[in-house]
Amino acid sequence: MKVDELNISIVRHLKEGRKSYKIIADDLGVSENTVRSRVGKLEEEGVLEIVGLVDPETIPRHRIVMVGVKLTTMDLVKKGEEFSRVRGVVSVSVVTGRFDLILVVLLKEGFGLLEFYTEEVSRLEGVQSVETFVVYKSYNLKVPYIF
Numbered sequence: 001m002k003v004d005e006l007n008i009s010i011v012r013h014l015k016e017g018r019k020s021y022k023i024i025a026d027d028l029g030v031s032e033n034t035v036r037s038r039v040g041k042l043e044e045e046g047v048l049e050i051v052g053l054v055d056p057e058t059i060p061r062h063r064i065v066m067v068g069v070k071l072t073t074m075d076l077v078k079k080g081e082e083f084s085r086v087r088g089v090v091s092v093s094v095v096t097g098r099f100d101l102i103l104v105v106l107l108k109e110g111f112g113l114l115e116f117y118t119e120e121v122s123r124l125e126g127v128q129s130v131e132t133f134v135v136y137k138s139y140n141l142k143v144p145y146i147f
Contacts, residue, residue, distance in 0.1 A: 053142035053144055055142055056106060056138075056141065056143055059145075061108055061109035062106060062107065062109075064105070064107075064141065065104075065113065066103065067102070067133070068101070068102055069100060069127060069130050070100055070129045071101070071127060072126045072128045079101065079126060082124055083124070088105045088107060090143045090144065091103070091143075106145075106147070113132060
């Protein structure tokens with residue numbers, strides 16, 4: 001299947017899963033209201049978010065990169081939150097090892113690595129260094145379409 005702009009627009013509008021509560025309820029042997037109530041509670045608690053995800057390799061002119069970030073500060077959670085609001089960032093993890101943060105970044109035509117670093121990352125204070133890992137091939141990687 002070719003992914004075109006219409007498909008991308010549809011993905012943008014997918015805010016809810018496709019499987020009905022009735023089917024889930026039947027599979028689990030509970031009432032539809034039980035499923036609805038539990039899903040609502042999980043969403044309210046921030047445990048569950050129902051979203052449409054895409055395989056970035058199937059979208060023309062898009063690419064995923066992983067970025068290791070070394071900080072000059074030990075305020076890792078605050079910096080992680082800051083990076084999570086940067087354009088292109090799909091997720092941020094505070095990690096152990098030679099990096100303090102690992103970012104998953106979605107790039108597209110017109111917003112590549114140069115724009116990500118010069119327009120976005122350069123605005124943040126406390127960044128000592130970054131290392132980019134371009135993803136050539138991924139398995140089981142699905143991300144929200146953020147553009």
